[in-house]
Amino acid sequence: MFRLWRDFVCCLVVAALLPLVARTQENDDSLSIRALKRRSLEELMDIEVTLASKTPQRLSATASAIQVVTGNDIRRSSASTLAEALRLAPNLTVAQTSAHDWAITARGFNGAPLANNSLANKLLVMIDGRSVYTPLFGGVFWDVQQILLDDVDQIEVVSGPGGSLWGSNAVNGVINILTKSAQETQGLLVSGGLGSLMRDYGAVRYGTRFSENIFARVYVQRWDHRPTLLPTGADATDTWRLTQGGFRLDYHPSKTTTFTLQGDVHAGSEDGTATNTYVDGENLLARWTHITQDNNELRAQVYFDRTWRNLPTSVPNNGFSEELTTFDFDFQHRLHFGARHILLWGAGVRLMQEDIDTTTTISFSPQNRDMKLLNGFVQYEFALLPDLLKFTIGTKLEHNDFSGYELQPGLRIAWTPENRHTIWGAVSRAVHSPSRFDADVVVPLIGDSSFTSEKLVAYELGYRIRPVDELTLSLAAYFNTYRSLRSINFLAPPPRYVFTNGQRAESWGVELSGLFQAMSWWRLRFGYTHFKKNIWPTSVGIVPTGDLIEGIDPENTFLLHSMIDLPAHLQFDLVARYVGDLPSTTLSSSVPGYATFDARVAFQTNHWMLSLVGRNLAHDRHPEFRSLLRRSLFGKISFTL
Numbered sequence: 001m002f003r004l005w006r007d008f009v010c011c012l013v014v015a016a017l018l019p020l021v022a023r024t025q026e027n028d029d030s031l032s033i034r035a036l037k038r039r040s041l042e043e044l045m046d047i048e049v050t051l052a053s054k055t056p057q058r059l060s061a062t063a064s065a066i067q068v069v070t071g072n073d074i075r076r077s078s079a080s081t082l083a084e085a086l087r088l089a090p091n092l093t094v095a096q097t098s099a100h101d102w103a104i105t106a107r108g109f110n111g112a113p114l115a116n117n118s119l120a121n122k123l124l125v126m127i128d129g130r131s132v133y134t135p136l137f138g139g140v141f142w143d144v145q146q147i148l149l150d151d152v153d154q155i156e157v158v159s160g161p162g163g164s165l166w167g168s169n170a171v172n173g174v175i176n177i178l179t180k181s182a183q184e185t186q187g188l189l190v191s192g193g194l195g196s197l198m199r200d201y202g203a204v205r206y207g208t209r210f211s212e213n214i215f216a217r218v219y220v221q222r223w224d225h226r227p228t229l230l231p232t233g234a235d236a237t238d239t240w241r242l243t244q245g246g247f248r249l250d251y252h253p254s255k256t257t258t259f260t261l262q263g264d265v266h267a268g269s270e271d272g273t274a275t276n277t278y279v280d281g282e283n284l285l286a287r288w289t290h291i292t293q294d295n296n297e298l299r300a301q302v303y304f305d306r307t308w309r310n311l312p313t314s315v316p317n318n319g320f321s322e323e324l325t326t327f328d329f330d331f332q333h334r335l336h337f338g339a340r341h342i343l344l345w346g347a348g349v350r351l352m353q354e355d356i357d358t359t360t361t362i363s364f365s366p367q368n369r370d371m372k373l374l375n376g377f378v379q380y381e382f383a384l385l386p387d388l389l390k391f392t393i394g395t396k397l398e399h400n401d402f403s404g405y406e407l408q409p410g411l412r413i414a415w416t417p418e419n420r421h422t423i424w425g426a427v428s429r430a431v432h433s434p435s436r437f438d439a440d441v442v443v444p445l446i447g448d449s450s451f452t453s454e455k456l457v458a459y460e461l462g463y464r465i466r467p468v469d470e471l472t473l474s475l476a477a478y479f480n481t482y483r484s485l486r487s488i489n490f491l492a493p494p495p496r497y498v499f500t501n502g503q504r505a506e507s508w509g510v511e512l513s514g515l516f517q518a519m520s521w522w523r524l525r526f527g528y529t530h531f532k533k534n535i536w537p538t539s540v541g542i543v544p545t546g547d548l549i550e551g552i553d554p555e556n557t558f559l560l561h562s563m564i565d566l567p568a569h570l571q572f573d574l575v576a577r578y579v580g581d582l583p584s585t586t587l588s589s590s591v592p593g594y595a596t597f598d599a600r601v602a603f604q605t606n607h608w609m610l611s612l613v614g615r616n617l618a619h620d621r622h623p624e625f626r627s628l629l630r631r632s633l634f635g636k637i638s639f640t641l
Helices: 002-021 029-033 041-045 071-075 082-086
Strands: 065-070 093-096 102-105 123-127 152-159 173-179 187-195 198-211 214-225 240-254 257-270 277-291 297-311 320-337 341-357 368-385 389-400 404-418 421-432 441-443 454-468 471-491 496-519 522-537 556-566 570-579 594-604 608-615 621-624 627-630 632-640
Touching: 065 071, 065 471, 071 152, 082 093, 082 102, 082 152, 198 632, 594 621
Parallel strands: 123 173
Antiparallel strands: 065 152, 093 102, 152 173, 187 198, 187 632, 198 214, 214 240, 240 257, 257 277, 277 297, 297 320, 320 341, 341 368, 368 389, 389 404, 404 421, 421 454, 454 471, 471 496, 496 522, 522 556, 556 570, 570 594, 594 608, 608 632, 621 627
């Protein structure tokens, strides 16, 4: 433990001492060139977020534990993939399980690592409003969730339930990655890089204007990543390669109407010990938004998404192949009644077709399944005292093919006595609907056709304060109760196992985050989380450490992100983090806590950016979930015109 704190203190010392050797040149034109489109601290607190209420709100007055990672935060870090960018959200737990796979969650329950992902299933993730949830196991395949990070506008992360608006699987948190409009990405961008682990990276994007109100962009990018190490130090043979391209078109027929059409395609491969995994897919999304003269809003969205992955083996009938096709449509209407009342309602339908090749290693019954998800929601917002006391009540009603109808109500209160203070509280109910692993799998485990939804009731209390102009703080505390949690039970005759709803749990914790403008040229982002949970069996025959299989979580995490503007167009950025111990389970060994940091040095002008990034610099190698991550270097060059 002493070594962990020693390493972490070293990270803090590096962040604190470096600006002391920098010459502050407030009038240097390089500072204006390298303004990096940064918002002031006040503007960042007043930034509009929509994830918490589906209605644009000021971040400082939102009645939820929400964090925003801006596009500038990402550029001023070591991130080269979406999962790495999510490390910058202090209310998320992010762990790398292999060169291409990740375990990501909010408020615990980061499931045990498996061959291609983890069992984490209580986080809803969207990219520009398109859900990337898979009904196979109820989580996200992070290896194929890649976007051009230069196009990211902001990432909104709500820790805590969002079921009353977003529905099933928004149990412990919701993420929406928002990209810039085509109008904001005009011109040419070319970037490329080489590194010791990220073997090579390249991207090209071009934005153009067809008329006064039609803008478009196209892009293509490629990653080629070297393998991580096994806990023994041997090569993990998990090299991966992925190529992705896409487009976006924005049409503004009037000042109050917007139409967006966007899509992506991807294809790649991932090395394995016996054979490679192959992935590909495509998506297409259309969204129409209209704002009336009285500030009411109509929005309709439809998307198509197809993903495919194949894990062949040299042994006949022993691989795995899955193809998922999704059609989704939703509509929402926001109505204002005077200055105090807002009514938001909407409905949607999602059709999913999943085809799985049954093998001797993994088998489902039925092998192929057509699934539908119907939903409707209503939310009423009432300002008892305008700009002072606000109540929000709402619910979502869903119907899925596994557990039938699910009701997910929520109540939120926000009190803002003045613009530097907001106190908020919430009581919510959310559910995680069964996945195909829960209900349909027959090999190597047995699914339970009567498997019901996992249920959460959450109690939250939060406080945001801006004590001085240069500092903002956000504190959230919560207490969660879970019923009908998934468990793995012994089934006679052994060794057979079955998924059941055989556990209940309680969890509680605090989340502290802040933003500090130390100097005009030095900004700090930081966050700390403390998390505890208890899980109890409600049935007999649960496998040993079965409670931990549902959640392998650290008690304490800490994040520090330092961004420094130096003279002569230079930047120095540092991301330091501490993650506590992870316990062992029947599916994974224990992982000791660690402290490490990434550093970035960059030279940026109006058109050129050259950067050198060092990752995991505190150790030659350290374990993280199940892989050993090595110290690495990565150089990148970008040109814009």
